[in-house]
Amino acid sequence: MAIVLEHSWLTRLQGEFDAPYMQNLRRFLHEQKAQKKIIYPRGSEWFNALDTTPFDEVKVVILGQDPYHGPGQAHGLCFSVPVDVQPPPSLINIYREIESDLGLADGHFPHGCLTGWAQQGVLLLNSVLTVEHRSAASHAGKGWEMFTDRIVSLLATQRESVVFMLWGSYAQKKGSMIDSERHRVLKAPHPSPLSAHRGFFGCRHFSQCNEYLNAQRQTPIDWASLEYRQA
Numbered sequence: 001m002a003i004v005l006e007h008s009w010l011t012r013l014q015g016e017f018d019a020p021y022m023q024n025l026r027r028f029l030h031e032q033k034a035q036k037k038i039i040y041p042r043g044s045e046w047f048n049a050l051d052t053t054p055f056d057e058v059k060v061v062i063l064g065q066d067p068y069h070g071p072g073q074a075h076g077l078c079f080s081v082p083v084d085v086q087p088p089p090s091l092i093n094i095y096r097e098i099e100s101d102l103g104l105a106d107g108h109f110p111h112g113c114l115t116g117w118a119q120q121g122v123l124l125l126n127s128v129l130t131v132e133h134r135s136a137a138s139h140a141g142k143g144w145e146m147f148t149d150r151i152v153s154l155l156a157t158q159r160e161s162v163v164f165m166l167w168g169s170y171a172q173k174k175g176s177m178i179d180s181e182r183h184r185v186l187k188a189p190h191p192s193p194l195s196a197h198r199g200f201f202g203c204r205h206f207s208q209c210n211e212y213l214n215a216q217r218q219t220p221i222d223w224a225s226l227e228y229r230q231a
Contacts (some may be wrong), residue, residue: 025143048076059121087112
């Protein structure tokens with residue numbers, strides 16, 4: 001079966017699709033569909049983060065855990081939802097921190113779709129790329145983690161001066177192999193309502209990111225803008 005994936009990623013990840021763990025993952029997903037399980041996001045969006053942000057254009061990596069498991073929420077970018085879907089609590093907290101960090105008005109962001117950030121070079125990567133309807137972490141441990149570990153490893157070793165935003169212990173563990181001399185690694189608690197008050201609020205990751213990109217003579221991210229090009 002031919003894999004449909006953005007070229008710069010496919011050339012680097014082609015071998016992963018032939019690996020035993022990926023064959024097992026594919027078998028698991030086929031079984032889930034055969035059992036009429038509802039899986040998010042839809043198949044054409046599993047690799048949306050990679051398709052939207054080519055390898056050589058990645059400036060920033062934000063690591064999530066697994067997709068939203070409610071109807072219509074997940075579309076392949078971590079923390080993001082389609083334009084017509086109410087932003088979930090973690091994303092609302094991300095927006096609150098950006099508003100505080102960058103001096104924007106409260107309620108600045110009109111929707112929860114982060115495609116515009118992805119098109120600017122922010123790789124919005126979940127560790128697990130699929131989930132069953134209303135069943136958080138239901139596809140954990142099935143193989144996706146090995147695939148996304150490879151993505152992080154490729155960026156960490158083949159690119160330089162990338163900003164990695166690692167929020168919460170899960171993301172920090174996944175990013176533990178990143179060389180902080182070669183890249184800028186920013187760590188904070190997760191933006192979830194359960195932990196945001198323990199240090200996510202006030203972390204100022206977004207201004208720190210742009211200060212670093214400016215110092216590396218790269219164009220900073222316009223975090224205030226959610227505008228995006230239609231595919």
